[in-house]
Amino acid sequence: LLMGVLFYLSRFAARMVDPLTGRAEEVQVLTCDSDVWGGNYAGLQCGLGGVNCLPFSTDRWIPARCPPRCGWHNETREVWGGADGGRYTGNSKLCKAAVHAGVVGQNGGCLRMRWVGAGHFFAGSSAHGVHSLTFPSWFPKGVIFAPAHSHLCTDFWFAILPVAMLLLSLLPFFAPSRGLYWCALLATAYWYIVLEGEIEDASLERALGVFPPFCAVCFFIFHWLFGRDVTPLPRHAPLDLCLFTLLPCFFTLHLHYFSFFLPTIQFDAASIRNMEPSAWIIVCVGLFFILCLVGYYARLYYRTGVLPRLLAGYLFAAVCFVVVTALATNENFALHIHHYFIGFMFLPFLRYNTRLTMALQAAMLGLVTNGIAVWGFASMWTERAEFKPAPVDAVHAAALTNSSITLAWNTTAAITAAAGPVLGDSLLAAAAAVAAAGLPKVTNVFSVVMNNVEMLRAADVSGYTATGLLADTEYFFCVSRVIQNVQGTCEKVMVRTAPLLS
Numbered sequence: 001l002l003m004g005v006l007f008y009l010s011r012f013a014a015r016m017v018d019p020l021t022g023r024a025e026e027v028q029v030l031t032c033d034s035d036v037w038g039g040n041y042a043g044l045q046c047g048l049g050g051v052n053c054l055p056f057s058t059d060r061w062i063p064a065r066c067p068p069r070c071g072w073h074n075e076t077r078e079v080w081g082g083a084d085g086g087r088y089t090g091n092s093k094l095c096k097a098a099v100h101a102g103v104v105g106q107n108g109g110c111l112r113m114r115w116v117g118a119g120h121f122f123a124g125s126s127a128h129g130v131h132s133l134t135f136p137s138w139f140p141k142g143v144i145f146a147p148a149h150s151h152l153c154t155d156f157w158f159a160i161l162p163v164a165m166l167l168l169s170l171l172p173f174f175a176p177s178r179g180l181y182w183c184a185l186l187a188t189a190y191w192y193i194v195l196e197g198e199i200e201d202a203s204l205e206r207a208l209g210v211f212p213p214f215c216a217v218c219f220f221i222f223h224w225l226f227g228r229d230v231t232p233l234p235r236h237a238p239l240d241l242c243l244f245t246l247l248p249c250f251f252t253l254h255l256h257y258f259s260f261f262l263p264t265i266q267f268d269a270a271s272i273r274n275m276e277p278s279a280w281i282i283v284c285v286g287l288f289f290i291l292c293l294v295g296y297y298a299r300l301y302y303r304t305g306v307l308p309r310l311l312a313g314y315l316f317a318a319v320c321f322v323v324v325t326a327l328a329t330n331e332n333f334a335l336h337i338h339h340y341f342i343g344f345m346f347l348p349f350l351r352y353n354t355r356l357t358m359a360l361q362a363a364m365l366g367l368v369t370n371g372i373a374v375w376g377f378a379s380m381w382t383e384r385a386e387f388k389p390a391p392v393d394a395v396h397a398a399a400l401t402n403s404s405i406t407l408a409w410n411t412t413a414a415i416t417a418a419a420g421p422v423l424g425d426s427l428l429a430a431a432a433a434v435a436a437a438g439l440p441k442v443t444n445v446f447s448v449v450m451n452n453v454e455m456l457r458a459a460d461v462s463g464y465t466a467t468g469l470l471a472d473t474e475y476f477f478c479v480s481r482v483i484q485n486v487q488g489t490c491e492k493v494m495v496r497t498a499p500l501l502s
Contacts, residue, residue, distance in 0.1 A: 003164060003188070006156045007195050013152040014110055016063040025063045027110065027150075030095050032070040036115070036143060037091035037452065049140075050453050053090070056141045057117030063148060066095035068108040068155045071130050072257075079132040081122025081142070088132070089122050090115070090141030091452055100130040103145045107158070110150035116142045120470055137451050137474050157196045164188050165246055172238035179222060185245065186218050186369055189253050193373035210376050217372070221347060221365070244358040252366035255339065256374055293360070300352050313348065338378050340371025389481035389488035392446065398463060402471035402498040408463040409479060409491075411444065447487060449478040457482060472499040 016025045037046055037053055046053035070093070079097045080089040088097045094113065098104045103111045106129065119142045124134035168185055176184070194207040275283075301307035325335055343364035350361050371378075398408035448456040448464045456464050469475060474496050481488040 003160065003167070006160050006163060007191075009152060009154070010156045010160065011195060014065050015151040016110055016148055016153075019149065028062060028064040030064050030066050032067060032093065032095050034094045035091050036094065036141065037089075046453070048454050048457065053141065055115060058115045061112040061114050061146065063110065063112055063150075064094070065110045065153060066098055066104050066108045068157050069106060070095035070108065071099040071106050071128070079124075079130060080135040080139075081119075081124060082127070082132045083123035083125035083134075084121070086144050087116060087119055087122060087142045088144070089119075089135055089139045090143055091139075092132075092143070094143065096130055097132070097143070098145050100125075100127050100132050101145045102128050103147045108155045110148040110153035112146045112148045113143055114146075116144050118142070120473070137476065138470065139451055140453060160192065160196055161250070164192055165250060168246055169242040172241050181241065182222050183215075183218065185249060186365060187215070189249060189366065189369045190214060190373050193253060193370060206376070207373075210372060213377060214369075214372050217368075218365075221368075240355060240358065244355050245362040247362075248359045249362040249366035249369075252363045253370050255367065255370050294349075297349060297352065306351075310349070336380060338371055338375065338380065340368045341380065343367035343371070389483045389486065391489040392479045392481060392491045395477075395479045395491040395493050397493065397495045400495060400498055402500050403469050404465060404467045405469060405475060405477075405495050405497060406463060406465040407448070407477060407479065407493065407495075409446075411446070411460065411462045445482045447478075447480050447482045449480075449490075451476055469497050471497055473497055 011029075014027050016027050017023065018025050037050075050056070078093040079100055080092050082088050082097060082100050086101055088101075095104070095108070098111050098113070099106065118138060118140045120138050122135040122139065122142070124132040126132070168188060171181060171184055190211065191207075298307060301310055343366075347361065347364050347368075350357050350364065393410040395407060395409045397405060399406040445457060445459050446461055446464075447454060450466055455466060464479075466475070474494055477493045477495065478490040479493070480490045
């Protein structure tokens, strides 16, 4: 009941009142990844000229709420602007920008935000533990923030974890069965991650759908892998259960927080080829630790005569895995090992009655719970990246003035480029006209993105001209081929317009 009250106060109890009308307002719940431009990458989600992300400006302040810890994210290219008048680009992460603006703290909270239209320079700075970058060019949509008068907008994440661990540590003193203790531990861990774990898809509908099969998996693990053989009765070892189950379980339960400070590690062919040196160091240290544990337990199982049967089981599982992988892996699907598969892999190996085994069991269960709560029951086979068109060759600035830039590139069917849409009201009209005409379904379609805004998508063109630009200003272009809405490699070019003549 206490946990339920804390969760309700943290996520659902916030109330805000319109200062002009005095009426209650619906609070928009944001995540740490929320922005208003559909992503920071190719700029294609908002359509030509950003027509899918209208309005660019409004007089209405939007009430919103940010979760805690958004300022912890270690990605630097997430916030642009804020130093000059508190205006940020629309593709900035909203909650991290709000922390930078000082309207909410690292514990999250309620705020008001408003779209303020286009800007031509967004100065960055460091404030409140967040570093924002300078964007020295035009962007069609800006956002500003203001503090909000709200009720029950405090996030109690700092209290939920210790309260959960305190209640679970007291449970063994009431002499529950092994099954009840483990069910209480894993159910609490699951809902803690769902409601307070900063996951991207934390909808209750999804969480409720995943929870029943998660309980079935926990039942299988307890009854068939180690529950009856290894774990002591809670009433016989309450302190051991607290020290050697709670702490290791909740440590690995927070594994996704490590991504705030450590490089991302993924076990698929493409990720392994591009892995950073620091990630390789972490992998090597982890493998050394795993090999030491495997050697220790192999020695124990050899002495007790269990090792041959255990190895036979793992050999059978490995053969089945190889056969299924060979059958399922093709040009459309590739193998992807999720981190919580490691927990499933090692749990059968941890059957020896020691405190170390209890701690490792709990750590592996925390790993499994973290993975299922964050991503659900993800498949080990993922679709391979679709075929990407060939990159555009020799993108360069063919001509420039103090108000226009003309790009050119090599193409098999060169056609004189028509002038592209200009910045301003005519930008939307031109984009709407192109969209109404329909995109040609041919293989040689080119996309031109300027400052994260798609400005052109047309077939068999060899150039593009952007007009209505500011003098002596940098503009960032991305030119790529598009085949059936699949974008090829983005060829990036930064061009500065000519200065005004004095």
